[in-house]
């Protein structure tokens with residue numbers, strides 16, 4: 001049986017008085033990719049923001065391995081091995097690809113169980129980033145910028161990688177290319193993926209959690225999800 005790496009256990013999160021996540025639980029197992037699905041506004045990004053410490057939940061637990069993350073600051077959560085690629089790819093547009101990767105590098109020892117990533121390791125997964133090494137990041141295509149954003153997160157030596165809608169705004173051909181490199185990447189690291197593109201999510205997912213208005217309406221393997229897809233379709237956006 002796969003061992004749990006990132007565990008989100010019955011969290012409740014609020015924006016002011018607005019209760020957005022209701023007893024949400026999920027487990028990212030070691031070596032697996034979990035796709036977190038749901039319509040616009042279902043609470044997927046909020047769930048990621050809860051994990052990385054931007055919106056600490058009011059109740060529940062978040063653990064990586066044995067370590068409790070609930071209540072920890074975002075820097076500490078990152079140091080304990082949670083890498084985050086937010087929606088909209090935060091890269092430094094005026095720095096080169098090389099510089100973007102190097103400034104993200106963590107010099108301290110990786111968290112227990114994490115790999116130390118070098119720029120060369122990242123470029124082996126994303127050969128485009130080798131070809132474009134000297135180019136300023138702002139001049140890259142959308143797909144390349146997304147790869148760079150993922151590469152920057154890898155340079156922090158995460159144990160688990162959180163990707164928030166990596167395909168957003170990319171042309172279908174580029175999404176296919178991104179899907180191929182993410183398929184390679186998932187051999188190296190456990191991933192929590194938020195994705196509106198169901199085709200991409202199904203190509204990559206081992207496990208699926210489906211949210212509707214901040215509540216889990218399905219949790220299981222991709223195969224179980226696909227079997228129940230006709231009845232679950234109403235909880236998905238039209239993509």
Ligand SMILES: Nc1ncnc2c1ncn2[C@@H]1O[C@H](COP(=O)(O)OP(=O)(O)OP(=O)(O)O)[C@@H](O)[C@H]1O
Pocket residue numbers: 015018020038039040041042043044045046047
């Ligand atoms: N900063 C905020 N302040 C108040 N409410 C917010 C804030 N951010 C999100 N919400 C609300 O929280 C709920 C969940 O939003 P969230 O962004 O997590 O959904 P999502 O599933 O990621 O959707 P999307 O695909 O549109 O990003 C929505 O009702 C949204 O309007």
